[in-house]
Amino acid sequence: MNNIRIKTLQRKMKLYYKKSSRALPWRIKNQKNQDPYKTLISEIMLQQTRVNAVLDYYKNFLKKFPDLKSLALANENDILIAWSGLGYYRRARNLHKTAKIIFKEYESKIPSDKIVLKQLPGIGEYTSSAIASFAFGKEELVIDTNVERFIKRIFDINANKLSPIRIKELGEIIFPKKNRGDFAQAIMDFSNDYCTKLSPKCSSCIISQYCEYKGFDDLKKIKQKKNKKYCISYFIYDSKELFLIRRKPVEEILGGMYEVPSSIWKSNKKVADMEVIKLDKNYNPMFLKNTIKHEFSHFTLFSKVMIIKKEKIMIKIVLKENG
Numbered sequence: 001m002n003n004i005r006i007k008t009l010q011r012k013m014k015l016y017y018k019k020s021s022r023a024l025p026w027r028i029k030n031q032k033n034q035d036p037y038k039t040l041i042s043e044i045m046l047q048q049t050r051v052n053a054v055l056d057y058y059k060n061f062l063k064k065f066p067d068l069k070s071l072a073l074a075n076e077n078d079i080l081i082a083w084s085g086l087g088y089y090r091r092a093r094n095l096h097k098t099a100k101i102i103f104k105e106y107e108s109k110i111p112s113d114k115i116v117l118k119q120l121p122g123i124g125e126y127t128s129s130a131i132a133s134f135a136f137g138k139e140e141l142v143i144d145t146n147v148e149r150f151i152k153r154i155f156d157i158n159a160n161k162l163s164p165i166r167i168k169e170l171g172e173i174i175f176p177k178k179n180r181g182d183f184a185q186a187i188m189d190f191s192n193d194y195c196t197k198l199s200p201k202c203s204s205c206i207i208s209q210y211c212e213y214k215g216f217d218d219l220k221k222i223k224q225k226k227n228k229k230y231c232i233s234y235f236i237y238d239s240k241e242l243f244l245i246r247r248k249p250v251e252e253i254l255g256g257m258y259e260v261p262s263s264i265w266k267s268n269k270k271v272a273d274m275e276v277i278k279l280d281k282n283y284n285p286m287f288l289k290n291t292i293k294h295e296f297s298h299f300t301l302f303s304k305v306m307i308i309k310k311e312k313i314m315i316k317i318v319l320k321e322n323g
């Protein structure tokens with residue numbers, strides 16, 4: 001693509017951002033840079049999570065932990081409760097660790113330097129660039145999955161795995177030298193409006209003249225079905241209607257959260273069905289009629305629920321942890 005086309009593409013995106021950018025609570029209208037603390041929270045929440053899923057959690061989280069100090073001094077359990085439902089709980093624990101480090105070592109001021117940011121727990125290549133760029137106006141190349149897809153489509157590169165170096169090289173071609181943060185955010189909003197993952201609206205796209213995308217054959221592959229996993233969950237209650245929950249080990253999926261105990265999640269339904277706890281007739285176990293379906297980002301879990309009433313006799317059930 002020649003220079004004139006690139007400049008026109010940049011101008012069109014700038015105009016689009018000015019007119020149509022999303023009003024997100026962590027963005028400050030008519031102000032160049034975002035608040036660093038709000039940027040930190042929103043960017044950590046947005047890792048592997050869509051904007052719409054984050055909005056309510058973000059607002060409630062900010063109410064509970066309005067600044068870095070309140071977050072650093074908070075109890076981890078309270079942070080996990082505020083995060084509950086958002087998934088990927090390791091992010092919440094890392095965010096807490098990062099807040100404590102910034103509180104102790106940086107006088108509660110979030111560092112503006114990408115290299116320093118990258119050393120903090122849970123902050124990688126993308127998040128460090130996003131904070132440095134959006135909150136401090138540093139001219140970093142901010143490349144998330146939307147920006148990467150946009151770049152590949154502009155150059156009609158049909159490759160699932162392009163090296164980060166190559167993506168950066170292509171990004172350098174289309175990103176302007178100044179206001180790179182706005183340009184990246186423009187692409188992110190544009191990816192929500194036009195250049196969507198599964199059905200890009202090329203026929204009505206305002207920059208289609210400057211895009212070489214021909215439609216990839218592998219869009220169908222992207223739509224491929226998620227993996228399935230199966231387990232048995234054990235709802236164990238007593239005559240006082242108290243029921244048993246356990247805290248999941250920190251290193252596991254949903255680590256640190258509370259759950260009704262379950263068998264190991266298996267991809268083979270028959271094998272999973274064999275995990276029924278053998279009890280004597282005193283317990284009169286029953287199964288819930290419906291199977292419960294939990295959607296995770298990369299698989300669907302189907303859970304059969306075994307209901308066990310604990311009468312007088314104490315039951316000792318040893319449940320294996322999920323792998």
Ligand code: SF4
Pocket residue numbers: 153154194195196200201202203205206207208211212213
């Ligand atoms: S023409 Fe299609 S692929 Fe290219 S930027 Fe527009 S929506 Fe995306």
